[in-house]
Amino acid sequence: MNFDFDTDTEEMRAAISAFARDKLPCPDAFDPVAFRERWLLAGEQGVVGTAVPEAYGGLGLGAVTAAALMEALGHGSEDTGFAFSVAAHLFACLRPVVEFGTEEQKRHWLPRLSSGEWIAAHGITEPEAGSDALALRTSAKLRGDHYVLNGGKAFTTNAPVADLFVVQAVTDPSAGFFGLTSFLVEAGTPGLRVGRPYDKVGLHGSPTADVYLEDCAVPADHVLGTEGGGAAVFSASMAWERTCLFAAYLGAMRRVLDSTVEFAGLREQFGMPIGGFQAVSHRIVDMTLRLESARLLLYRAAWGLDRGERDEVAPGLAKLAVSEAAVQLGLDAMQIRGALGVLSGEAETLLRDALPARIFSGTNDIQKNNIARALGLGPKRRVRRR
Structure with a gap:
């Protein structure tokens, strides 16, 4: 097993993270005009069309690389909502057109959607x-x-x-x-x-x-x-969404974890940095464990997508692991910051942004039902044959 990205992917990740940090700051309030301006900038970077073939204006990347760039987007910008919109556009809309669209449909819509001119x-x-x-x-x-x-x-x-x-x-x-x-x-x-x-x-x-x-x-x-054939289209889009979309949360978690480690090393109480207290250091270790475990599950699911696997287990597990880890990491980051954690900042922002992740793309309770069914447990879904 090789856990390293190739040189090209690492360079793209660094470029996307820097772009997001410099050009996609978290706005005080939503402005549709400013949103579209930022979307066009993201389109110029290839972000909104990563998993679309080059023939239709995209970058032609597979699931693993697309997830890696989505992770970089989430890491670079504190506006997780923008990254979420990009991912929903790309994985729930463009990927279905790539997989199920006619040649005419692909050529008519995908170039504008991949360039950032259009939003889906x-x-x-x-x-x-x-x-x-x-x-x-x-x-x-x-x-x-x-x-x-x-x-x-x-x-x-x-x-x-x-x-x-x-x-x-x-x-x-x-x-x-x-x-x-x-x-x-x-x-x-x-x-x-x-x-x-x-x-x-x-x-x-x-x-x-x-x-x-x-x-x-x-x-x-x-x-x-x-x-x-709509259910098949929906199922295929969810496999991509439940895997690659959640990579944005991996990036956001990494950013908040890094700042939490830094905070614990600088904040002093009782004459020493709070990171020296076992209650704090163990909490940070648990944060790291959840993030790294979720990350492995997500990239395992992305690897399966690139291999043509169509099981519900890997994407479902990835969605469960990342969403639950993001919520808990947000809570832990707030706890370590103490009173500062309940003020406006990246810790409480991550928590608020993470809470919906347990609901969208199929609630986590439903994910467990789907995984259990895929494992052969419980009642089978009844399908009327034509």
Whole structure:
């Protein structure tokens, strides 16, 4: 096993980390104009299209390298929300187009999405279909040469600024797993409306909102994949998201851990640095253990993606490990800082940004169900065969 990145990857990581530190500071408040300006800068660096083939404007990188660059982005910038938006755009939207799109779709949309000119959003979650992701109510009915979509999506990352939406809808309510279809819907399409941005506990740099579809006519050639293939599109995107997206948290954790070690070496109480007290030093050791363990699981999952593995275990374990480690590391970093930890700063910011990680991309409780099922435990998912 070789745990080292090659020279090119290390150079890209250093460049992305420096770029994020210099050009992507954490803003005091979200500004859609400033967000798009920063997005274009990230596009110029290749950040928003790392896992897209070069033929369509991306860098053509595999999952391991894409995760490594996402880790660098999370390390360089304290705006984890921005990194989260980039990852959602890339892994939940662009990767499905790469894997399931027609040649015409790829050439039409991917160059603009990879350059940073356009931003994408993935509409899957609904008010009544969160953990039960296949219980969607948004419908799509074929009418001649187009589909008519009706319904609504909730918690849609990037929705307030998106130029393209990947929307999951039900085309055959009786077909179960094979009743979902994915659609590519451009912003401005009549019948598509975006609600007000959410006010969230964390990830303030990532705009999120509801999406409403009211008799929204989408051309038939905007179907991503095949009719009835939406669940397969969703599953493939989640494998990338649950692995590579969470690499941004690895970078954020490393940044906060390093600053915590420095703080423990400088802060003195009772005539000595607090890092000399076992209660503090052991807590930092535990922080390091969680980070390094989670990192190994994530890169194991990324390695599997590059090899074409399609199991639910590795991405699920990576998602569980990273999200839980991030929350606990945030708590520990605040505890070591004492009263300073509850003031505005990177420790409390990491904790707020980490809390949603246990919910999105499938709650951690659902991840455990999925992993258990993949291990042969519990009831099997019933799939209606066509």
